[in-house]
Amino acid sequence: MSISETELRATLADALGKAPEEIGGDDNLVLLGLSSLEVMRMASRWRREKRQVSFAALVETPTLNQWLLQLNGR
Numbered sequence: 001m002s003i004s005e006t007e008l009r010a011t012l013a014d015a016l017g018k019a020p021e022e023i024g025g026d027d028n029l030v031l032l033g034l035s036s037l038e039v040m041r042m043a044s045r046w047r048r049e050k051r052q053v054s055f056a057a058l059v060e061t062p063t064l065n066q067w068l069l070q071l072n073g074r
Contacts, residue, residue: 001050002072008064011042025065034062046071 012029013020015038023032036059043055057070
């Protein structure tokens, strides 16, 4: 089950309280204000949706582009 860039950007924008277009592909999501608790919630939700994702991997590379690669198994 893949996730589109548009879908992920919208999810992140909602969590960050920003417009989707304000989130660059290589912007550090933690520096933009995404908390580790929110990352954990997202990872849990994605695992329930049968996506292969690791909280540690998300925190290690907190950018939209890297998350797309991880969530889409690349």
